Amino acid sequence: xxxxxxxxxxxxxxxxxxxxxxxxxxxxxxxxxxxxxxxxxxxxxxxxxxxxxxxxxxxxxxxxxxxxxxxxxxxxxxxxxxxxxxxxxxxxxxxxxxxxxxxxxxxxxxxxxxxxxxxxxxxxxxxxxxxxxxxxxxxxxxxxxxxxxxxxxxxxxxxxxxxxxxxxxxxxxxxxxxxxxxxxxxxxxxxxxxxxxxxxxxxxxxxxxxxxxxxxxxxxxxxxxxxxxxxxxxxxxxxxxxxxxxxx
Amino acid sequence: xxxxxxxxxxxxxxxxxxxxxxxxxxxxxxxxxxxxxxxxxxxxxxxxxxxxxxxxxxxxxxxxxxxxxxxxxxxxxxxxxxxxxxxxxxxxxxxxxxxxxxxxxxxxxxxxxxxxxxxxxxxxxxxxxxxxxxxxxxxxxxxxxxxxxxxxxxxxxxxxxxxxxxxxxxxxxxxxxxxxxxxxxxxxxxxxxxxxxxxxxxxxxxxxxxxxxxxxxxxxxxxxxxxxxxxxxxxxxxxxxxxx
Numbered sequence: 001x002x003x004x005x006x007x008x009x010x011x012x013x014x015x016x017x018x019x020x021x022x023x024x025x026x027x028x029x030x031x032x033x034x035x036x037x038x039x040x041x042x043x044x045x046x047x048x049x050x051x052x053x054x055x056x057x058x059x060x061x062x063x064x065x066x067x068x069x070x071x072x073x074x075x076x077x078x079x080x081x082x083x084x085x086x087x088x089x090x091x092x093x094x095x096x097x098x099x100x101x102x103x104x105x106x107x108x109x110x111x112x113x114x115x116x117x118x119x120x121x122x123x124x125x126x127x128x129x130x131x132x133x134x135x136x137x138x139x140x141x142x143x144x145x146x147x148x149x150x151x152x153x154x155x156x157x158x159x160x161x162x163x164x165x166x167x168x169x170x171x172x173x174x175x176x177x178x179x180x181x182x183x184x185x186x187x188x189x190x191x192x193x194x195x196x197x198x199x200x201x202x203x204x205x206x207x208x209x210x211x212x213x214x215x216x217x218x219x220x221x222x223x224x225x226x227x228x229x230x231x232x233x234x235x236x237x238x239x240x241x242x243x244x245x246x247x248x
Numbered sequence: 249x250x251x252x253x254x255x256x257x258x259x260x261x262x263x264x265x266x267x268x269x270x271x272x273x274x275x276x277x278x279x280x281x282x283x284x285x286x287x288x289x290x291x292x293x294x295x296x297x298x299x300x301x302x303x304x305x306x307x308x309x310x311x312x313x314x315x316x317x318x319x320x321x322x323x324x325x326x327x328x329x330x331x332x333x334x335x336x337x338x339x340x341x342x343x344x345x346x347x348x349x350x351x352x353x354x355x356x357x358x359x360x361x362x363x364x365x366x367x368x369x370x371x372x373x374x375x376x377x378x379x380x381x382x383x384x385x386x387x388x389x390x391x392x393x394x395x396x397x398x399x400x401x402x403x404x405x406x407x408x409x410x411x412x413x414x415x416x417x418x419x420x421x422x423x424x425x426x427x428x429x430x431x432x433x434x435x436x437x438x439x440x441x442x443x444x445x446x447x448x449x450x451x452x453x454x455x456x457x458x459x460x461x462x463x464x465x466x467x468x469x470x471x472x473x474x475x476x477x478x479x480x481x482x483x484x485x486x487x488x489x490x491x492x
Contacts, residue, residue: 074349076490091490097355107350109341111282123274124354 024050024171025085026071026203032079032227033066040066041227042079048220050201053194055208055218055235057243063227064207065104068174071205072101084172097125100170102161102178110150114141114160117149121164131167139163140189154181162193173197175206179213191216215240268363271356275364282341283368289337293372297330297380305387319388320453324446326380327406331373331413332435335421338365343425348489358486362418369414377406394457401456401463408470409449413442415477423488445473 032042041063056064073096082089139159223231342348424430452466
């Protein structure tokens with residue numbers, strides 16, 4: 001089953017916040033990924049536009065993480081293709097730098113501090129380094145900025161990973177279980193950041209089993225089952241339980 | 249395609265030569281920073297070289313002049329074995345938390361990572377050699393018979409040989425990063441490839457230590473292998489890292 005929808009985010013739609021920056025479009029056409037003989041993802045076709053917050057739901061092993069990995073360009077599809085603003089996404093493609101990816105792996109050097117890790121990202125991407133400390137303060141790591149990354153809790157690590165997205169000003173946010181390790185305050189903060197990104201015209205795709213994050217932030221739902229897309233549509237058109245029914 | 253859509257500097261991939269070198273320096277600085285805190289790479293390489301040199305010295309009858317003939321081989325084998333240990337640890341920081349994946353998703357050209365790691369490896373091996381050569385000279389009594397200026401040429405040959413070893417070793421250390429057998433596989437693959445470097449280096453060192461300074465052909469050979477290995481590695485590195 002395929003889906004094709006690209007409504008704007010709730011805040012942007014309301015007209016209260018004008019989307020900033022060029023309009024973003026993320027398109028997949030028959031996207032698939034096999035590992036040997038096992039197809040982790042097959043024939044996934046959907047379109048998401050700026051302001052969309054797409055919740056990926058499905059059982060463990062349904063293909064959510066694989067879809068995010070392929071979209072992030074961390075791994076190549078073995079079938080179909082993905083396009084960001086009509087530009088083909090593949091490992092090493094120029095468009096990769098417009099994607100922000102929070103994965104199960106932190107991509108952080110444990111022997112560097114939070115500030116050093118973010119400064120490294122800034123230098124690698126050519127972002128202003130003077131934005132590093134304000135970004136750390138924005139994500140609530142102002143007091144922990146000089147702690148080694150390996151000494152940070154899971155929730156703090158999650159915040160640091162999202163800080164990198166903010167610094168990078170990514171057009172597309174790909175979040176794999178972003179609420180992992182976050183406390184109630186952290187979850188509220190994360191919801192705010194996701195809404196803010198959508199209001200600025202970003203595309204956000206996230207996988208999560210957190211009901212609060214799904215209900216408050218998702219504008220679109222995308223259900224995967226056995227690597228296939230089985231449902232795609234406005235999230236709030238149906239009860240959350242109906243979306244979560246297929247979730248583990 | 250996005251065509252003429254303008255993007256902020258941070259949202260463009262950095263692929264120009266200047267950007268590649270800037271990225272390489274950044275990777276090198278990052279490695280130095282981590283090494284200053286952990287000292288793992290340097291300690292591993294230097295400790296092995298010192299222990300190996302001492303063991304070689306204890307294993308041979310140093311009163312026998314024939315032992316001196318083995319000195320070039322002992323020096324080069326010690327350097328290459330120590331270097332292979334360095335290769336095993338070179339990408340440790342990138343393996344943890346999939347930092348390599350993060351680098352590949354960044355705007356940095358993958359060749360920057362290669363060149364940065366090459367610099368790190370050269371510095372670590374250079375420091376190891378600066379300690380190993382005097383130890384070999386001391387234990388094997390090379391200073392007594394070596395003509396003036398010989399040690400300078402030995403260091404030059406070692407420098408060229410180290411560059412060739414590091415150029416090709418760095419490539420396979422990255423390629424085998426996710427392999428559980430990398431500590432075994434890297435030397436098994438790299439040593440046969442650097443055999444010409446070992447032969448040229450040993451012959452050059454043997455000639456110089458016996459007073460024969462007609463060694464330019466050996467140095468040219470070492471330089472040629474450096475150029476070949478560097479060219480191949482820089483071409484293959486980005487391809488090998490895809491989906492690593």
